[in-house]
Amino acid sequence: MAKLYFRYSAMNAGKSTALLQVAHNYEEQGQNVFLYTAAIDHRYGVGKVTSRLGPQRDAATFDGQFDFFTQAPDVSCILVDEAQFLTADQVRQLHKLAHVRGIPVICYGLRSDFLGEPFSGSTYLMALSDTIEELKNICTCGKKATMNIRVSEQGQRITEGAQIDIGGNERYQHVCGRCFYK
Structure with a gap:
């Protein structure tokens, strides 16, 4: 059974690296994946999923108007980077993709902003995801960064x-x- 996954963390915990590794693992088994990232994220170029360690891949972009359910290709898995920028409707579309079309969807993103306020996409991912996983990072004081x-x-x-x-x-x-x- 396909699920909607939300893998979140504070910044610099390796979310994009983990996404790229999952894509590699699927493709190594001869399966097709499709990557999405937020059109608003231009740090490494628009439509790029980039790890701070260096690896980078092209990805389709989404903005607030994009409809995942009607536009998603038929693939083995959909991977979404910068998922905090999803809208509530887009999270519902991804949940529906997993449960109606049977495509696993794995979203990576931040849970909250610089003021500790939740991002809308993350709020709905916390509510609708079938599996929620925290990726760990360390604060300069040595405690877990959240x-x-x-x-x-x-x-x-x-x-x-x-x-x-x-x-x-x-x-x-x-x-x-x-x-x-x-």
């Missing part, structure tokens, strides 16, 4: 602003709950 903070160019914490501001290590840090509230 939160993200946004920082300025000078390294100062930013505590207001738009929920979405695309960036990498230069804009965000992963921290534990204790360090989040310092």
Whole structure:
């Protein structure tokens, strides 16, 4: 039975690396996978799933208007990077794909933003996913990192602003709950 999976973590825990590894594993067995990533994420080029370790693959992009159920190809597995940017309807479409068309869907994303507020896509993935898995990361203090903070160019914490501001290590840090509230 196919399922909808949500694999989440704070930033820099290896979500994209894990996605690329899953794609490789399916393809090594002669099965076809299809990769999606958010059109809004342009850090490494639009339509690229990129690991900070170096590996990169092309992917189809989704925006808020994309319909996964009607446009998804018939493949062995669908992999979605930056899943926090999905809409509620898109999460429902992916859930339906898994249960009606029998295609496993594995989504990778953040659970919350730099203020500790949930992303809409992550909220619905937590509600509808058949399997939810946390990928672990470590805070600089040594505890498990579960939160993200946004920082300025000078390294100062930013505590207001738009929920979405695309960036990498230069804009965000992963921290534990204790360090989040310092």
